[in-house]
Amino acid sequence: MSTDTLLRVEKGNAAPEELAAITAILLARAAATPAVPAPRTRSTAGWRRLERSSGFRAPHSWQG
Template sequence: MTTPANLLRVEKGHADPEELAAITAVLLARAASQPAETSSDAPSTAGWRRLERQSGFRPSHSWQG
C-alpha cells in the first residue's frame, strides 16, 4: 500500500520537504498533460528501430531514410 511517507524515495542525497513537493507537482502536471489513451483497431508499431536488424550503411539516396 502506498502511503504519503513512501510515495517518493530519494536514492542518493537528502531532499527537503519543499523539494519533494516540487518534484511531485512536476510529475503530477506531466501525468495530467498526457493525452488519454485512445482505443483503435489499428495495431501499434514501435517508435524505435531495431539497430541489429539494420545494415551498417544506408546511402543518402535510400528510400528508407
C-alpha cells in the same frame, strides 16, 4: 497510502519543498499527456521493398 512510500530519495537528502516541487511537476506531466494515443493516419509503409517489386523498369522511368 502512506506519504513515506510515495517518493523515495535514492541518494542525498531532499527537503520537503524539493519533494513537493518534483511531485507537482510529475502530476502536471501526468495530467498533460492524453490517455488515448492519436489514431494513425496510414496503416501501410510509405516505401516499398525492392525484392517485392517487378524485375523490369522502363529505361525512361524515374524510379531507376
